[in-house]
Amino acid sequence: MNFIDDLNLIITDRDLIIKRISQSLVDFIGYQNYEIIGERLDKILDRAVRDLEELKSFVSFLKAKNGNMYKGYFKVEKLFDYHNQHRGYLIQFMDFNEVEITDDFIVFNTQNIKMKRILERASLVAQHDISVLISGETGTGKSKLAKWIHLNSQRSRNKFVSVNCSAIPDTLFESEFFGYEKGAFTGAVHSKPGKVEIADGGTLFLDEVGDLSLTSQAKLLVFVDTKEFERLGANKSKKVDVRIISATNKNLLQEMEKGNFRNDLFYRICAVRIEIPPLRERKEDIPLIVNSILSKKNKRITPRAMEVLMKRDWFGNVRELRAFLDAVSIFCQKDIIDVEDLNNEYVYFNQEQSKLDFSEEFFFSEEKRIIEALKKAKGNKKAAAKMLGMSYVSLWRKIKHYNIEI
Structure with missing residues (x-):
């Protein structure tokens, strides 16, 4: 297939x-x-x-x-x-x-055999209404694959609702997920549907589900089990029909062993697991992705500049590569990008620093990746967030979560 x-x-x-x-x-x-x-x-x-x-x-x-x-x-x-x-x-x-058609699936422009098999598997899964857990490092395209599965499912004519779990504190979990009635709390001047209600008939995408606290996980578990919920301030429950796709950059099996993630929730959101490989494991795709990105900017790249890009490990994966090319394209006034354009006073590209010898444990430890990024950025959280391909707010929350000293 x-x-x-x-x-x-x-x-x-x-x-x-x-x-x-x-x-x-x-x-x-x-x-x-x-x-x-x-x-x-x-x-x-x-x-x-x-x-x-x-x-x-x-x-x-x-x-x-x-x-x-x-x-x-x-x-x-x-x-x-x-x-x-x-x-x-x-x-x-x-x-x-x-549904809206603005998505960019350039991350799946691939010659890699493993990636092609993943897409074939995702295509098969899309036709069956079961929960899917997508894992992979930051920037590999987990949210893109989730949207891709939705667009190729029977729910494609209904909404795809994405929830950034890492940005929702425990105190706001119920109001964000389940909504609230008018007068449910101070400031609730109007009724508001939650994410699960908006997604009725479509797909609910739980991005970075591994960042939910145990308290929020318990509340989510009840909904995943029954597809029923109550708005805050309501006296009767509602039932919705949603497909749940989740994504995480953590190893949830290890998180369960540590007691940070509920076993019962894991097995309900992970009927099928799809792991997206990092860009460094499919470097043959870099020229395809680079050329596709640059073609939209009416630019090209020389073979020697492409060779330099292929030697880099891109720990931020496609997101980092895209951000780098965006910056290079802004400051390169020529139609053809060459090696000297990859490093100037505005765009920093130190190939030597990217050749660090990281252990396998490093790749699976988010905490270690954050610590290393902060070291390379000399404590500058904005710069470290850019290296990791995440927002400043997400990095700040993760620093607090891991008690990382700066």
């Missing part, structure tokens, strides 16, 4: 000749594969499209074989090969009734 076949995707060459099309889309418009492959894109659109070179998106009607027309949004991505040669286009069709 290939994950592309479950998406509304069209792959063309530079001349807009269709080379591959999702089976779901073929079925939707009533054709057979052999009737479309090798034909121009115009065959299934109501308008003549001659060139997508400058287009990032367009609106058109998709033509079915029986003459029906389906208005939709077509998102366009250029496809580049390993040598940064433009080879064609990846076009995604989304019906106007579908």
